Amino acid sequence: GQQLNQSPQSMFIQEGEDVSMNCTSSSIFNTWLWYKQDPGEGPVLLIALYKAGELTSNGRLTAQFGITRKDSFLNISASIPSDVGIYFCAGQDGGATNKLIFGTGTLLAVQP
Amino acid sequence: DVKVTQSSRYLVKRTGEKVFLECVQDMDHENMFWYRQDPGLGLRLIYFSYDVKMKEKGDIPEGYSVSREKKERFSLILESASTNQTSMYLCASSLWGPQHFGDGTRLSIL
Numbered sequence: 001g002q003q004l005n006q007s008p009q010s011m012f013i014q015e016g017e018d019v020s021m022n023c024t025s026s027s028i029f030n031t032w033l034w035y036k037q038d039p040g041e042g043p044v045l046l047i048a049l050y051k052a053g054e055l056t057s058n059g060r061l062t063a064q065f066g067i068t069r070k071d072s073f074l075n076i077s078a079s080i081p082s083d084v085g086i087y088f089c090a091g092q093d094g095g096a097t098n099k100l101i102f103g104t105g106t107l108l109a110v111q112p
Numbered sequence: 113d114v115k116v117t118q119s120s121r122y123l124v125k126r127t128g129e130k131v132f133l134e135c136v137q138d139m140d141h142e143n144m145f146w147y148r149q150d151p152g153l154g155l156r157l158i159y160f161s162y163d164v165k166m167k168e169k170g171d172i173p174e175g176y177s178v179s180r181e182k183k184e185r186f187s188l189i190l191e192s193a194s195t196n197q198t199s200m201y202l203c204a205s206s207l208w209g210p211q212h213f214g215d216g217t218r219l220s221i222l
Contacts, residue, residue, distance in 0.1 A: 042213035
């Protein structure tokens with residue numbers, strides 16, 4: 001099945017640093033989603049984007065829906081140890097079945 | 113808040129057994145999904161359902177079947193478990209927007 005290109009694959013940063021990750025696709029999406037997965041848990045929705053160019057924040061997290069509708073990025077400002085986990089992007093084409101295409105994930109490690 | 117509950121967090125079964133993984137959601141969502149997650153391969157869609165008694169194959173349906181007799185419940189069945197089905201299994205549900213996930217079942221087949 002199709003997967004989105006997500007980068008970087010992993011990041012090892014110091015507490016307090018800012019983080020940026022992005023996803024690109026060869027297809028156009030109507031919705032971009034960002035999830036976080038803690039070890040041993042299921043993914044939890046962080047941010048949903050529904051309009052090209054949209055910039056949305058959730059606390060220290062900011063995500064944008066690319067103008068071309070083929071990409072999205074997620075920024076985390078002033079990282080803290082509990083930001084550790086795997087971050088996934090997902091695209092949705094708006095079809096009737098509500099299927100998602102997932103990115104390969106970005107593993108984030110934050111050193112105190 | 114949406115709650116998606118998977119019946120077991122950890123499960124150990126033997127090769128050849130028939131295995132049932134259960135998932136229940138409490139938000140009257142039309143759509144339900146089963147994924148497996150393996151290191152380096154991300155989330156792969158096994159089966160999904162957009163209504164009671166309706167099901168469609170995802171990307172990797174071989175060796176699996178599903179059942180949706182009631183709207184809130186979606187079951188994944190491993191007809192004859194094999195060691196290559198050892199994995200983390202995630203259930204999700206949605207209405208029209210984002211999917212909401214359960215905590216996952218880590219299944220080991222010995």
